[in-house]
Amino acid sequence: MLPILQVGDVLISPDILTEKFCCDLEACGGQCCVEGEAGAPVTLEEIDHLEEVLAEVWDDLSPKARAVINREGVSTIDPEGDLVTTIVNGKDCVFTCYGDVTTPAGTAHDCCLCATEKAFREGRTSWPKPISCYLYPIREKRLSNGTVALNYHRWKVCECAVRKGRELQLPVYRFLKEPLIRRFGQEWYDELVALADELRRQGML
Numbered sequence: 001m002l003p004i005l006q007v008g009d010v011l012i013s014p015d016i017l018t019e020k021f022c023c024d025l026e027a028c029g030g031q032c033c034v035e036g037e038a039g040a041p042v043t044l045e046e047i048d049h050l051e052e053v054l055a056e057v058w059d060d061l062s063p064k065a066r067a068v069i070n071r072e073g074v075s076t077i078d079p080e081g082d083l084v085t086t087i088v089n090g091k092d093c094v095f096t097c098y099g100d101v102t103t104p105a106g107t108a109h110d111c112c113l114c115a116t117e118k119a120f121r122e123g124r125t126s127w128p129k130p131i132s133c134y135l136y137p138i139r140e141k142r143l144s145n146g147t148v149a150l151n152y153h154r155w156k157v158c159e160c161a162v163r164k165g166r167e168l169q170l171p172v173y174r175f176l177k178e179p180l181i182r183r184f185g186q187e188w189y190d191e192l193v194a195l196a197d198e199l200r201r202q203g204m205l
Helices: 044-060 063-072 115-121 157-167 178-185 186-201
Strands: 005-007 010-012 075-077 083-087 096-102 106-115 138-142 150-154
Touching: 005 186, 044 083, 044 115, 096 115, 106 115, 178 186
Parallel strands: 010 150
Antiparallel strands: 005 010, 075 083, 096 106, 138 150
C-alpha cells in the first residue's frame, strides 16, 4: 500500500492516484447537490462570488431557495463551525436547479444542476462554483501546521461514478485535472502527473 504522498506543500492520499472516477449525471441525476446534512464548504472569497452572481442565477433557483436566501443569505455556519452554502429543507443546496443534460446517445435527461456552474458554462458569468464542489470527490483539509491535505471521499450516491471511472480507466486526479489546476496551478498539477507516472513506471500504481 502506498504511503501518504506529497507534492509541494500538499499532502495527497494515494487513493487519488489509484481510484477511478467519472461523474455519470445520467445515472445519478446530480444527487451530490441535494444529499447530505449541510451545504457545500465555502471560503469568504467564494461567498463574495456567490453574492456577485446571485442576480444572474436568481431566476434559475426554486421559490423555496429564494426564500431561504432572502431570510438567511447565501451561506451559514454548520454544526462543525465551517462556512457552507445555505440549504433548503435541511437538504438541497440553495444553488441547485433542474434542467436537461444531453446523453452520449443524444437524448435529454432531467437532472439536478448547479445554477452557478450552469451560468458559467452558458457564458453568463466568469466564476463557476465553490472549489469544494469543483474538486469533489476530493476533500481538502487544512491541518494545524498550515499544510493542506487532500483525501478521496467515498459516498454511496457516487457509486455510478466509480463504475464509470473504472470502465474508462480514469483516475481521480485525471478526472479532476481542471479543478486541481484551478486550485493549485498548472506547475503543481504537472508535478502530480509526473509523480503518478514515476510510480506507475516502478509498478506501484
